[in-house]
Amino acid sequence: MLGTETARRCCSTPGPASPREEVTQIEHTTHKKAFVYRLYPTRAQEAALERLLDLTRELYNAALEERREAWRKGKSLTVYDQMRLLGEVKTVRPEYQGVYAQVLQETLERLDKAFQGFFLRVKRGEKAGYPRFRGRGWWNSFTFPQVCRSGGWVGPGKPLGNGKVKVPGVGHVRIKQHRPLEGVPKTFTLKRSAGEWYAIYTCEVLPQPLPPSEEAVGIDLGLTHFVATSDGETVAPPRTYRKAEARLAAIQRSLSRKKRGSNRRRQARRRVAKLHRKIANQRKDFHHKIARRLVNKYGTIVHEDLNTSGLARSRLSKSVLDAGWAQFLRILSAKAASAGRRVIAVKPHNTSQICPQCGLTRKKELSERIHACECGCVLDRDVAAARVILALGLDGAFGDGQRVAAPA
Numbered sequence: 205m206l207g208t209e210t211a212r213r214c215c216s217t218p219g220p221a222s223p224r225e226e227v228t229q230i231e232h233t234t235h236k237k238a239f240v241y242r243l244y245p246t247r248a249q250e251a252a253l254e255r256l257l258d259l260t261r262e263l264y265n266a267a268l269e270e271r272r273e274a275w276r277k278g279k280s281l282t283v284y285d286q287m288r289l290l291g292e293v294k295t296v297r298p299e300y301q302g303v304y305a306q307v308l309q310e311t312l313e314r315l316d317k318a319f320q321g322f323f324l325r326v327k328r329g330e331k332a333g334y335p336r337f338r339g340r341g342w343w344n345s346f347t348f349p350q351v352c353r354s355g356g357w358v359g360p361g362k363p364l365g366n367g368k369v370k371v372p373g374v375g376h377v378r379i380k381q382h383r384p385l386e387g388v389p390k391t392f393t394l395k396r397s398a399g400e401w402y403a404i405y406t407c408e409v410l411p412q413p414l415p416p417s418e419e420a421v422g423i424d425l426g427l428t429h430f431v432a433t434s435d436g437e438t439v440a441p442p443r444t445y446r447k448a449e450a451r452l453a454a455i456q457r458s459l460s461r462k463k464r465g466s467n468r469r470r471q472a473r474r475r476v477a478k479l480h481r482k483i484a485n486q487r488k489d490f491h492h493k494i495a496r497r498l499v500n501k502y503g504t505i506v507h508e509d510l511n512t513s514g515l516a517r518s519r520l521s522k523s524v525l526d527a528g529w530a531q532f533l534r535i536l537s538a539k540a541a542s543a544g545r546r547v548i549a550v551k552p553h554n555t556s557q558i559c560p561q562c563g564l565t566r567k568k569e570l571s572e573r574i575h576a577c578e579c580g581c582v583l584d585r586d587v588a589a590a591r592v593i594l595a596l597g598l599d600g601a602f603g604d605g606q607r608v609a610a611p612a
């Protein structure tokens with residue numbers, strides 16, 4: 205079953221057999237966690253940050269052009285070749301001399317990642333999408349890739365303890381650290397979002413295991429309920445997007461009336477972006493809360509391996525994007541891994557059409573909200589599905605020993 209791999213990866217209890225040894229190793233390693241803080245740069249600092257954005261973007265575009273050129277001539281150019289050429293860049297363009305070397309290297313690595321992704325998609329026969337030149341609106345961050353060495357700060361991103369943070373080439377920038385950093389900071393990214401600046405630290409943190417729990421749960425993700433559990437609990441979906449939609453539409457209408465290139469249009473665009481960010485943050489909070497609740501209570505959580513991208517293209521698009529299942533499952537997996545809980549993904553398999561009590565398939569229309577079977581089982585449709593998902597995750601056996609046919 206598809207879930208087995210995932211189960212093994214996230215399994216908390218060290219098992220006896222050899223395939224599990226690998227698991228034990230992964231369990232004790234650290235995982236990455238991002239900490240995001242708002243920055244309050246002065247005007248001069250903001251100008252310096254903007255300049256670094258421009259310089260890194262320009263470097264990215266130049267390096268992309270160089271790769272295209274090499275490709276046309278039938279030569280290959282690696283990221284290391286390009287890094288070696290950074291010295292020359294600094295000779296020709298002295299404004300690059302003041303830029304932290306690793307920031308420039310990281311920019312070239314970003315381009316290299318874009319190419320690796322491109323080659324991988326070509327190999328898989330997918331729609332390839334050649335790496336693109338980045339315009340002003342498509343380049344919003346630069347990164348110091350190494351901020352700590354053997355436990356100590358090497359400089360960039362170091363919080364100075366006076367509400368400020370050290371950013372090479374910019375100065376000591378005011379920061380609002382609403383929660384402390386945890387673990388070992390690895391990278392430090394400066395990001396512009398809708399006219400505001402943020403500092404993002406990626407830290408390696410140790411897992412924080414919870415006391416073991418024997419309880420297992422199946423969860424069904426849907427549109428009627430965001431989550432329905434096999435224990436019969438249902439959680440309403442976040443309606444943040446639609447609630448804010450009216451406001452968004454109003455701002456967007458006023459935006460279309462503003463003259464192109466005008467200051468007022470720029471302000472209106474910023475308001476739209478801010479609203480989008482607010483909605484995204486609310487949704488993320490919601491996902492964190494639900495995931496935290498599930499991970500605290502259950503030792504094993506089984507969900508359907510959803511192909512959200514497939515759904516997102518359908519007519520349900522807005523609701524699906526709103527629900528953000530993929531993000532939720534990522535958050536759930538991260539919390540579970542840290543807490544030493546198991547998360548199992550099972551292949552979607554008619555889960556809403558099977559009776560969790562007798563195992564027989566009972567076709568339902570989408571509008572039928574209640575599962576009622578001849579065997580006497582009457583449940584909310586999504587709760588029934590969650591029970592089937594749980595059964596599939598626990599090797600396909602139902603309470604009375606009946607088995608579901610293994611998914612094809």
Ligand SMILES: [Zn+2]
Binds near residue numbers: 559560562563579580
């Ligand atoms: Zn039944």
